[in-house]
Amino acid sequence: MMNLYSGTTDPFSHRCRIVLYEKGMDFQVIDVDLYNKPEDIAVINPYNRVPVLVDRDLVLYEANIINEYIDERFPHPQLMPPDPIMRARARQLLHTFEMELFSHIAILEENQKAAEKSRLHVRDQLVQLAGIFSKQKFLLGDEFSMLDVAIAPLLWRLDHYGIELPKVAAPMSKYAERIFSRQGFIDALTPSEKVMRR
Numbered sequence: 001m002m003n004l005y006s007g008t009t010d011p012f013s014h015r016c017r018i019v020l021y022e023k024g025m026d027f028q029v030i031d032v033d034l035y036n037k038p039e040d041i042a043v044i045n046p047y048n049r050v051p052v053l054v055d056r057d058l059v060l061y062e063a064n065i066i067n068e069y070i071d072e073r074f075p076h077p078q079l080m081p082p083d084p085i086m087r088a089r090a091r092q093l094l095h096t097f098e099m100e101l102f103s104h105i106a107i108l109e110e111n112q113k114a115a116e117k118s119r120l121h122v123r124d125q126l127v128q129l130a131g132i133f134s135k136q137k138f139l140l141g142d143e144f145s146m147l148d149v150a151i152a153p154l155l156w157r158l159d160h161y162g163i164e165l166p167k168v169a170a171p172m173s174k175y176a177e178r179i180f181s182r183q184g185f186i187d188a189l190t191p192s193e194k195v196m197r198r
């Protein structure tokens with residue numbers, strides 16, 4: 001059985017939990033309190049961070065790497081596109097999300113002075129992305145994919161991060177609700193995450 005070491009409020013661990021629950025497979029989530037981190041995390045991940053996936057002899061860290069492994073081991077429903085060109089584009093976009101969204105989330109959590117600039121940057125990026133949803137239901141088309149998994153923990157935490165979407169981004173808010181109503185998403189929320197959003 002796969003074991004996921006997962007931070008109870010960590011957006012990256014949240015991504016992996018979403019994939020595990022969307023796949024409906026057998027796994028165990030081991031809750032990690034980031035304020036009181038057990039020493040064994042540093043033993044299995046040289047960067048001493050969560051999430052970490054342990055599947056027998058295989059130990060993986062980095063949320064997107066873990067998620068691609070789970071997607072390949074349990075291909076139904078498939079979350080990465082089957083076509084190599086589309087899959088490469090999806091990976092490129094996953095990288096763009098890290099650079100343009102999640103690196104700014106790290107700044108706003110750690111550096112109060114730079115926080116407002118990062119909030120505005122994330123808000124503007126989400127406003128730009130909102131245009132996509134006039135044509136399709138999810139980021140890569142009409143099917144839920146790994147791109148939706150990657151952005152969902154951020155959308156869930158917008159209030160928590162103090163980011164307010166303007167009216168022009170209403171399609172983004174509707175898209176977020178579409179994700180939040182999925183059973184896999186609901187099941188993946190920890191009690192601490194459930195109270196993050198009013």
Ligand SMILES: N[C@@H](CCC(=O)N[C@@H](CS)C(=O)NCC(=O)O)C(=O)O
Pocket residue numbers: 007010011012034037048049050051061062063064
């Ligand atoms: N790029 C990594 C980011 C993981 C990460 O930054 N994890 C943080 C929590 S948000 C962590 O475990 N930090 C260690 C600590 O807070 O002690 C991933 O995608 O998994």
